[in-house]
Amino acid sequence: MLNPAFAKAKHRFNAIAGNQLVLMAALLLDASIRHFSLHSQSAAEFLRIVLQLLAESSPLLLAHYFAARFAACTSVQRRLWGAGLIWAAGFVLYPLCLFWLAEQWQAYAVWTVFSVQGWLLLLLASGGYGLSRWLAQRNASARFQLISRLFSLNSVLLLLMTAWAVVWAGIFASTDDPVRNQPLQAVIDSDTVIVNFEYFLHYLWQFLLMGSCVLLICWLNRYLLIRQLLARNGVFAYIAGCLISIILLTPLLSAVVLWLPMNIAEFTFLPSQDYNIFAPTNFRFCFLILLISTPVILAFERQQQEKALAEVAQRQSQTELQLLQQQVNPHFLFNTLNNLYALTLAGSAQAPTLVLQLANLLRYTVYEGQNARVSLAQEIQYLQDFLALQAIRSGDKCQLDVVWPTQAEQWQIAPLLLITVLENAIKHGVEPSQSRCSIELSINVENGWLRMHCVNSVPATAGQRLPGIGLDNLRRRLNLLYSGKHRFSAEQQTGLWCTELTLELEPC
Structure with missing residues (x-):
């Protein structure tokens, strides 16, 4: 038995943790990118970046939390305006003030680690959280079920691949002769990208093609190897299918990557970094993709199956509760009307x-x-x-x-x-x-x-x-x-x- 104060504290902690999880992931991603761009291996430096980002981003985290709480606790008429104002104050007004301050005060511009990149990551995280909550409350209609499908595993993988391609295209477009100037700083110069936008597009389609090769392996693993071979014929058929896929796909997809104009004589974008499509490193990379994607796909498939079963059970329970409620209410009303009838006859x-x-x-x-x-x-x-x-x-x-x-x-x-x-x-x-x-x-x-x-x-x-x-x-x-x-x-x-x-x- 939980103490009431402890039960409330536990409930509040779970609510805060669930609310802030996606924003903390975005914040740590931004910190990791910044730490990587410094070519630093210092844990103390990484911790400093994380703490400073956390301090500078705290108004955004608070705005995200209180906007979600306001939307959940107020009437429907006030939710949109109130939550929107709180969210806009943290995610629009506050960042604009920081960017203006960085332009006006050189010392602050040197010190701050809050950037457009981190702001966009937090903005996407907050927007994605709000959209997922909104869809969870309105998934009854066919229209919202269609929107929910946009957040399926395939859509998430496609979105991640596109984001990966856009980021690397931006980094390459921000660097002179990026293929030969390795290693690169993981920084995107927006002004340079705008000026050299044709270079950005030139790199973008090539990274998209490389990402599509990886997605092809994942989709083949999900729809053919797992759903067909593993589900119907067992683990040995699945292992055999994986082996055949690695042997046949590796040289084929390696040839596609070698076709890209970004490759130069002394360096290619194959895992082996040479022109040998049969290099062992390329086969190991294909095996690694299957190795990583398999538990993710299996976990997602199980979660989808459990969700479907839970929805069926919930509908059955709701139907049964409604039937029970219909039996309880008339019984009470019948007894009360009998009392009223008796008093009316007596002229009470x-x-x-x-x-x-x-x-x-x-x-x-x-x-x-x-x-x-x-x-x-x-x-x-x-x-x-x-x-x-x-x-x-x-x-x-x-x-x-x-x-x-x-x-x-x-x-x-x-x-x-x-x-x-x-x-x-x-x-x-x-x-x-x-x-x-x-x-x-x-x-x-x-x-x-x-x-x-x-x-x-x-x-x-x-x-x-x-x-x-x-x-x-x-x-x-x-x-x-x-x-x-x-x-x-x-x-x-x-x-x-x-x-x-x-x-x-x-x-x-």
Whole structure:
């Protein structure tokens, strides 16, 4: 059992880590590129670059976090403008101020490591995170499912290959005679690229062709070797297929790379760096691509299969929950209308009050009851309204002893769970009784666990009773919503019906 403060802290940490993960990856990538361009092997220098980038980029990280939190916690009408303003302040206004300061102050320009390159990487990371979250919330329609396919493994590989080609084309276009001036500084001079744009395009298509050769091996591995040979014929057929692919593809693709104009007499862009398409280094490079891509493809294929199975299971669970909910609500409405009918026949002045209380209960059922979670305070208020309504019907016949939890607003629960226990006590303990009866209800929260204890008297003429449809539905809903996180028991003792429910709550 988790302490409430610890549970909230853990939930908050997971939220922050998930939010900042992609931005930290972009920041470390920028730091690695800068460290590589310095031709330094010093760990202290790399750490200095990382810490300085982290300090200079902290407003962007904060803007990304608070924009995502604002979008999740506010109303739909305010989300777009509020989150957009927060994000723009961090990712547009702040970088522009830094670039302006670097132009005006030479000492700062020498010191800073925040550049257009790092800004674009963080911008892409933040935009990709926001788009993925947006698609995850709207993947029901065919249009959004089509957009989601753009983020498939093939699309990601194609995007990475294109980005790799653009970066290296920019580096080559920023350097005079780059093939002969090795090693190169991993720096892109945007002014030089614009002036020599035809050189950029000249290098770009060649790097794209080299990247396409690598993608061809990956796609062959995925669609032919893994999906056909490995899935249908086993591991030995897969190994044989890999061996055949390496032997046949290596010289063929090596010949394609040698056709590129970037190659010179003393240097080529083959892994062997010579003109021998049958060099062992070329075969080892092809083997390395298969070796690296295979576990990635297998992991992605398994994740896609598990996602599809989870979606099917979720749809089945949602359908079953809706059916159970449709059984619970009419049962409660039927009992309440019976009470209203009896009071109307008797000409009771309490009938209008009963109608208002019934309206409040139905409003909660219709609007809040359709949500996945509500605050425990809302659910407790619903129980209190229900008891007030029943008190009009039963009068002084029922002695009620109730204990409510404190700080219920700190926790959330699935709606319309607890009412089943109380409704069952009213239906089988109060309504059939011709004499005084009693209900003891205790609800408390301890270390994130809710404990509900309900004991109601049973009329002597009732005999041994069996659980009804209400309790059966409750058990099924608990198994669907709180699998492994609840305990439930309901049994008849001497003159009493005892119900115990314990379940793990979630912090708000």
